[in-house]
Amino acid sequence: MELILASGNRGKLKEFQDAFNSQIKSINEVLDNVPYIEESADTFAGNALIKAREIYKKLGSDYLVISDDSGISVPILGGEPGIYSARYAGDDANDIQNLNKLISEIRRKGIKRTPAYYTASIALVSSFGEYIVHGWMYGDIIDIAKGDKGFGYDPIFIPKGYDKTLGELDESIKADISHRAKAIERIRPILNLLQKRVK
Numbered sequence: 001m002e003l004i005l006a007s008g009n010r011g012k013l014k015e016f017q018d019a020f021n022s023q024i025k026s027i028n029e030v031l032d033n034v035p036y037i038e039e040s041a042d043t044f045a046g047n048a049l050i051k052a053r054e055i056y057k058k059l060g061s062d063y064l065v066i067s068d069d070s071g072i073s074v075p076i077l078g079g080e081p082g083i084y085s086a087r088y089a090g091d092d093a094n095d096i097q098n099l100n101k102l103i104s105e106i107r108r109k110g111i112k113r114t115p116a117y118y119t120a121s122i123a124l125v126s127s128f129g130e131y132i133v134h135g136w137m138y139g140d141i142i143d144i145a146k147g148d149k150g151f152g153y154d155p156i157f158i159p160k161g162y163d164k165t166l167g168e169l170d171e172s173i174k175a176d177i178s179h180r181a182k183a184i185e186r187i188r189p190i191l192n193l194l195q196k197r198v199k
């Protein structure tokens with residue numbers, strides 16, 4: 001059974017391929033016309049499951065489909081952007097626009113640094129059933145972008161225990177401590193078990 005990531009996001013794909021030794025393909029590699037999937041749930045887990053289910057329906061039972069929904073939450077902003085992290089500045093917004101909007105929102109509060117946390121929910125849909133796991137990373141966000149590594153909000157997020165942003169830290173550090181890395185480690189044994197059942 002082939003393992004498919006139900007996302008075309010290059011940053012996410014790289015993190016998953018690094019974690020699974022490239023044994024995972026992007027949805028763009030197996031579907032010519034990737035359908036638009038409305039993320040209508042009010043939780044990361046719900047949205048991850050929606051995406052995984054839709055792609056699994058398109059591909060069929062010969063595939064294991066993984067979907068990730070993740071984002072950053074800032075308590076002082078009432079949890080924003082949360083599940084809207086990928087479209088915080090609008091439905092067609094890119095990473096820089098979303099980042100700049102978050103910076104402007106915390107500056108509007110007159111704050112230069114404030115607690116925040118990342119959440120990652122990974123859904124796995126297969127002929128053997130559906131599974132969901134979570135991972136979190138805690139730290140602070142700052143009001144100025146630093147570094148050019150990572151993607152999304154990484155240039156303003158300082159993980160707990162560090163004094164640099166994810167945009168400045170070596171990518172190997174993020175691979176160890178990130179919310180997605182933690183969720184991947186929780187889905188890995190489930191995935192290994194399912195792959196053994198196929199053989």
